[in-house]
Ligand SMILES: Nc1nc2c(ncn2[C@@H]2O[C@H](COP(=O)(O)OP(=O)(O)OP(=O)(O)O)[C@@H](O)[C@H]2O)c(=O)[nH]1
């Protein structure tokens with residue numbers, strides 16, 4: 147009897163010990179190598195609450211949507227604005243209506259006027275008399291304004307002036323535009339392309355922000371470095387770069403907050419994050435400004451502030467599947483001189499596509 151009790155106690159001790167070890171292993175994997183240095187940054191309580199690691203969702207390019215499928219609202223609003231512009235003979239009203247339609251589609255006043263003038267000049271030079279023949283001229287003008295931009299996403303740390311080490315892509319933009327979601331989608335895409343990644347939960351404004359990014363990290367089975375609510379975003383990004391370097395990872399995708407707890411200026415904070423990201427082994431090779439396409443001209447003025455303050459290398463335009471008018475794509479290129487590098491066409495993991503100017507313009511007019 148006594149022997150049986152001793153065996154039962156021993157079994158209980160062994161099972162409890164292995165449970166504790168397993169939990170510690172899981173936390174270590176979800177958190178970071180550099181934790182020992184900055185234990186106050188790590189939100190262990192939140193990590194313990196997060197869901198168990200799911201089976202990795204593999205990126206499936208065949209599941210990626212096309213502009214044609216998802217630009218339905220933009221297309222119907224543009225054809226609504228264009229109304230009778232492309233029917234009947236050409237007269238003075240045609241040019242006014244065309245200019246107005248372009249402005250209403252969010253293209254921006256100056257660019258709309260330029261496009262209208264260019265189409266008018268070409269129509270006159272080419273003896274075009276029927277307005278239906280203007281469609282091709284307008285499309286060409288739009289494609290022209292979107293051409294000649296470098297849309298590649300670089301991980302070339304040497305070309306960016308750095309030393310060998312992890313490349314860092316920094317995601318900036320006001321709250322709610324889709325930064326975290328874009329990083330989640332990219333984590334899947336870049337992992338499928340063979341890159342090893344670390345995600346940096348640099349949005350420490352909301353506790354839920356790190357939780358949201360952790361869920362995306364688990365979907366693609368990539369490492370994530372996160373901080374407690376209110377932790378210094380720069381220190382989280384710094385730790386992520388150190389962790390990536392220790393693992394020989396290629397790329398750090400760094401999330402940032404769209405607003406701040408303190409009175410510190412957001413742009414100053416982002417400049418600091420960028421500086422600190424390069425303090426160790428990392429080099430920032432892309433600073434991607436995330437813009438919500440549905441915010442139209444308001445989104446454009448926010449974008450200008452970011453583009454002036456941080457060295458933006460390209461735009462990720464999200465929610466083009468929503469109620470966006472589409473013209474914002476032209477405005478970003480013409481007014482900001484920045485290329486749209488990626489486009490969000492939905493909330494799913496595959497709903498992020500590369501921008502292609504011809505395909506985009508064709509989809510708008512189909
Ligand atoms: N339809 C659509 N929804 C999107 C797209 N990208 C993001 N969203 C949604 O937009 C909402 C905000 O996205 P987040 O990724 O949380 O935005 P954020 O910029 O990280 O926001 P903050 O963390 O508050 O600064 C979420 O509900 C996303 O699912 C897109 O391309 N299309």
Ligand SMILES: [Mg+2]
Pocket residue numbers: 325326327349355401
């Ligand atoms: Mg976010």
